Amino acid sequence: xxxxxxxxxxxxxxxxxxxxxxxxxxRGLGPVVPSGRGLAMAVGYREVxxxxxxxxxxxxxxxxxxxxxxxxxxxxxQLLLSRSILETNAPHxxxxxxxxxxxxxARRTAALAEPVTTAVHRLLDEMAEQGADGSPxxxxxxxxxxxxxxxxxxxxxxxxxxxxxxxxxxxxxxAALEPVADESELAAADEAxxxxxxxxxxxxxxxxxxxxxxxxxxxxxxxxxxxxxxxGHELLANLVLLLGAGFETTTNLLGNGLARLFEHPGTxxxxxxxxxTPSGLTDEVLRHDSPVQLTVRVATTDGVRVGDEEIPxxxxxxxxxxxxxxxxxxxxDPARFDPTRRDSQPLSFGGGPHFCLGAGLxxxxxxxxxxxxxxxxxxxxxxxxxTRRDRLVLRGFQxxxxxxx
Numbered sequence: 001x002x003x004x005x006x007x008x009x010x011x012x013x014x015x016x017x018x019x020x021x022x023x024x025x026x027r028g029l030g031p032v033v034p035s036g037r038g039l040a041m042a043v044g045y046r047e048v049x050x051x052x053x054x055x056x057x058x059x060x061x062x063x064x065x066x067x068x069x070x071x072x073x074x075x076x077x078q079l080l081l082s083r084s085i086l087e088t089n090a091p092h093x094x095x096x097x098x099x100x101x102x103x104x105x106a107r108r109t110a111a112l113a114e115p116v117t118t119a120v121h122r123l124l125d126e127m128a129e130q131g132a133d134g135s136p137x138x139x140x141x142x143x144x145x146x147x148x149x150x151x152x153x154x155x156x157x158x159x160x161x162x163x164x165x166x167x168x169x170x171x172x173x174x175a176a177l178e179p180v181a182d183e184s185e186l187a188a189a190d191e192a193x194x195x196x197x198x199x200x201x202x203x204x205x206x207x208x209x210x211x212x213x214x215x216x217x218x219x220x221x222x223x224x225x226x227x228x229x230x231x232g233h234e235l236l237a238n239l240v241l242l243l244g245a246g247f248e249t250t251t252n253l254l255g256n257g258l259a260r261l262f263e264h265p266g267t268x269x270x271x272x273x274x275x276x277t278p279s280g281l282t283d284e285v286l287r288h289d290s291p292v293q294l295t296v297r298v299a300t301t302d303g304v305r306v307g308d309e310e311i312p313x314x315x316x317x318x319x320x321x322x323x324x325x326x327x328x329x330x331x332x333d334p335a336r337f338d339p340t341r342r343d344s345q346p347l348s349f350g351g352g353p354h355f356c357l358g359a360g361l362x363x364x365x366x367x368x369x370x371x372x373x374x375x376x377x378x379x380x381x382x383x384x385x386x387t388r389r390d391r392l393v394l395r396g397f398q399x400x401x402x403x404x405x
Contacts, residue, residue, distance in 0.1 A: 001025060003034050004034075010022050010392060019293060019322060020323075023043055024323075027043045027044075031043060031044025032308065033309075035318070038314070040311060041319075042324070043320050043324060044324060045324040045327035046307075047306055048320070048324035048347055052352045054304070060298055077186065078186075080193045080240060081176055083234050084240070085100065094353070095229060095230075099222050100357065112361065116369075123147055124372065127142050128377075130142060131403065132404075134403065136402065137404065139255065139400040144250075144252075144258075144397075145167050148247035148250035148362075148365055153166075157207065157216045158203065158243070166196075169196055170247070173240075174248065179296070196240045200216075200236050201236055204220050207220045220235070242358075245356070248291075248396075249349075250291075250366065251396060252394060254369060256285055256291060257370055259382075278366070278367035278368070278371050281339045281367075283346060284337060286346040287341075287348070288337050289322075290347075290348040291395060292348055293320070293392055294321055294393055295318075295321065297316065321347050321348060331344075379403075379404065382401070383401035387399045
């Protein structure tokens with residue numbers, strides 16, 4: 001197959017379910033492969049790493065969407081994302097991101113270690129009760145979703161009673177991130193975008209009247225002090241993004257990690273014995289089965305190159321992060337799951353100006369959660385019925401049943 005055929009297969013249900021064989025087919029054609037219609041796909045670690053940091057490659061922003069999809073503004077989901085830091089280029093990206101980063105700090109994240117530990121053990125207690133009779137427990141629903149959504153909602157200031165509604169809404173909204181989504185998926189994404197926007201508009205109004213010690217209050221204060229730095233639409237778009245991004249990646253990281261440990265019982269035993277570090281385990285899960293499989297960049301000038309391939313102005317390149325993380329030129333025996341690897345630097349959180357703001361938080365939650373889970377349940381085992389989400393960009397499980405004894 002040529003690059004165009006491989007890309008078409010990646011967008012198919014079978015390709016979304018297991019993209020890794022297709023990545024290797026693409027790698028056989030080179031580190032950067034033309035895929036038709038002014039597009040290319042990059043599978044090499046060095047090429048993806050450099051492209052993420054190239055100032056002449058931007059994200060697909062509102063201006064670019066108008067060129068590629070004339071009807072994009074008719075979809076509230078796509079319009080919402082185009083107003084957030086996820087789909088904004090300089091100078092607006094830096095203007096918004098610097099404000100969000102000023103309140104979403106490394107110090108604030110580090111201070112969460114104790115609350116995250118408390119939340120982990122509370123959820124493990126609830127899992128133990130749910131599976132006490134030997135019946136399967138869905139790890140994704142009972143733990144992998146509830147832990148990170150609880151943490152990000154606590155940071156944002158979302159009341160606990162409202163949190164259960166967010167998983168289906170965020171899952172529907174995520175369809176707007178996919179390279180190909182049908183009309184029914186976009187319709188669901190649009191409904192989710194409108195509901196989430198209305199929710200945060202109400203929450204922001206409450207925090208405006210009665211500020212609290214949370215991120216919503218801090219960002220509302222910034223926006224009120226100088227709307228030219230963060231207007232009302234941008235405030236709401238970025239609050240929705242912080243919510244979704246705050247748990248989607250971590251939920252997938254936890255599910256993918258547990259599934260890999262079940263497939264490698266020797267590694268699972270080493271984690272229990274403490275001979276595999278929590279950070280090493282997290283890095284290897286991120287590398288071996290990345291929660292984020294691809295991102296897209298667009299050439300903003302003439303003469304932009306990714307590897308040896310020239311990307312024409314306004315041409316796009318799919319950066320296949322899941323493939324780059326398994327590049328044999330970067331990692332020996334890359335298909336092997338090995339948390340003892342040295343100098344592992346997976347690209348799963350992106351790079352450059354769009355490096356994930358929540359990377360430290362996701363790592364913290366994973367490093368605490370997975371060892372605690374294995375320690376609490378020595379007989380933890382997979383149960384039948386695991387299902388993958390039908391997504392390419394965000395790779396994870398829909399269900400992952402386990403037995404505890």
